[in-house]
Amino acid sequence: MLSPIPHLNILLVEDNLPDAILIAKHLSKIEKPRLSLCHVSTCREAVRCLEEEKFDVILLDLSLPDSFQLDTVKKISAEAENTAIIILTGLDDEKVALDSLREGAQDYLVKNEINSTVLKKAICYAIERKKQVRHLKHLVDILLDSNRKLEDYARQVSHDLKQPLQTILGSGKLIGYLEENAGEKTRQLLNMLVNSAEKMSDMIEALLSACRVGGEDEKEWLDCERIIKEVLELLGEQIRAKGAKITINFPAKFRPVMVYYNRVQLERVWQNLISNAIKYVPEDRKPEVAIAAEKHQNQWLFMISDNGIGIKETDYEKVFLANQRLSEGEKMAKGSGMGLAICKQIIEDNGGRIWVQSSIYQGSTFFFTIPTRS
Incomplete structure (x- = not known):
C-alpha cells in the first residue's frame, strides 16, 4: 500500500485546463503520502519532463493536441518504462481501455467518475502493478539468461560426447568389415556395440533438442x-x-x-x-x-x-x-x-x-x- 511511501512525484498530462484543475483539487485532498504535482498539456512537454525528472506516476489524458489515444500511450510508455501510467479519458470506452493496458498502462479512469478516493486507490494499485511487472521482467531476464547458458552447456556436452561416440561407432563398423570371418559371437558383440553407440547418439540429440525448445520463440x-x-x-x-x-x-x-x-x-x-x-x-x-x-x-x-x-x-x-x-x-x-x-x-x-x-x-x-x- 501507499502508506509506507512518504512522497510521490506525479506528472499530469492534460490539455483541458478545467479538467486539470479538478484533478489537482482531488489530489490535494490526499493526505498520505505527500504528493508533488507537475502539469503539462502536450505529449512533447511530457517527454521533455520525463527526460529531466523522475516521476512515480503519470496521469495521462488520451486526447492531446499533438498526440492521440494509443500513440500517446506508446510514446509515454517508451519514455518512462519504469513509471506507472494511469489513463484519463472522458470516454467510457472498454476497447480503448484494454488497448491502453496492452501498450503499457496500469489503469484506466473515466474523468467524470474520479474523486480523491478513486485517485488514491488507482495510484496505489498502479504503482504496485508496475513493481510486479518490473519484478516479473527481471525474473524473465534471469530465466532467459539461464536458458541460454543451459543451451550452450548442452551444445558443448553434446559435442564433447559425440566425438568419442563417433570414434566408437566408426571403429565398430570398420572391425565388422575387416573381420568377415569372425565368429557369430564376435558379430553379435559388434552389432551390440554399434547399436548402443547409435542409441546413445540419438539420446544426446534428443536431449539437446529438449534444451533448445524453450529458447525458440x-x-x-x-x-x-x-x-x-x-x-x-x-x-x-x-x-x-x-x-x-x-x-x-x-x-x-x-x-x-x-x-x-x-x-x-x-x-x-x-x-x-x-x-x-x-x-x-x-x-x-x-x-x-x-x-x-x-x-x-x-x-x-x-x-x-x-x-x-x-x-x-x-x-x-x-x-x-x-x-x-x-x-x-x-x-x-x-x-x-x-x-x-x-x-x-x-x-x-x-x-x-x-x-x-x-x-x-x-x-x-x-x-x-x-x-x-x-
Whole structure:
C-alpha cells in the first residue's frame, strides 16, 4: 500500500485546463503520502519532463493536441518504462481501455467518475502493478539468461560426447568389415556395440533438442504443407528403406494452410510424428501414413494416421512422457524415448494440445492443434 511511501512525484498530462484543475483539487485532498504535482498539456512537454525528472506516476489524458489515444500511450510508455501510467479519458470506452493496458498502462479512469478516493486507490494499485511487472521482467531476464547458458552447456556436452561416440561407432563398423570371418559371437558383440553407440547418439540429440525448445520463440507465417514436404525430404532415406507411402490431404478451400509458428519447432513436431509413423510398423506390411487437417473456429486440427503396431489405451498418456518407450515399439526400432515428449512440450507451449487414438496392430492416429491467428 501507499502508506509506507512518504512522497510521490506525479506528472499530469492534460490539455483541458478545467479538467486539470479538478484533478489537482482531488489530489490535494490526499493526505498520505505527500504528493508533488507537475502539469503539462502536450505529449512533447511530457517527454521533455520525463527526460529531466523522475516521476512515480503519470496521469495521462488520451486526447492531446499533438498526440492521440494509443500513440500517446506508446510514446509515454517508451519514455518512462519504469513509471506507472494511469489513463484519463472522458470516454467510457472498454476497447480503448484494454488497448491502453496492452501498450503499457496500469489503469484506466473515466474523468467524470474520479474523486480523491478513486485517485488514491488507482495510484496505489498502479504503482504496485508496475513493481510486479518490473519484478516479473527481471525474473524473465534471469530465466532467459539461464536458458541460454543451459543451451550452450548442452551444445558443448553434446559435442564433447559425440566425438568419442563417433570414434566408437566408426571403429565398430570398420572391425565388422575387416573381420568377415569372425565368429557369430564376435558379430553379435559388434552389432551390440554399434547399436548402443547409435542409441546413445540419438539420446544426446534428443536431449539437446529438449534444451533448445524453450529458447525458440521467433515466429512467422508458415505454409504447413510446404514444411511437411521439406520434412519428407529429410526423411527420404527412411521412407525409401521402408517403402513407405505418405499422403497429404488438406482441404482445398483453405489451402495454403498457414500457421503462425516457430519454423524449427514446427519442423521438429512433424519430423518426430512422421518418423514414428514410419518406424513402428510390422515387418509384414509397408508403412502407410495419411496426413490431414481440419479448420475449426479458433484452431487448426492436424491428424497423422498410420498402419502400425498400435498403442494400448492404457498407454495413451504414457507415450508423451520423457524417456518412455513401450515394450512393443522397443522390439521394433531404437530411439531416445524423447520425441513425443518434445512434441507435447512444443505444442502446449504454443497454446495447442496433442493426443492419440489407436487400435492394436491396426494403427494409430495422432491429433494436435494449433490456434488460429488473425
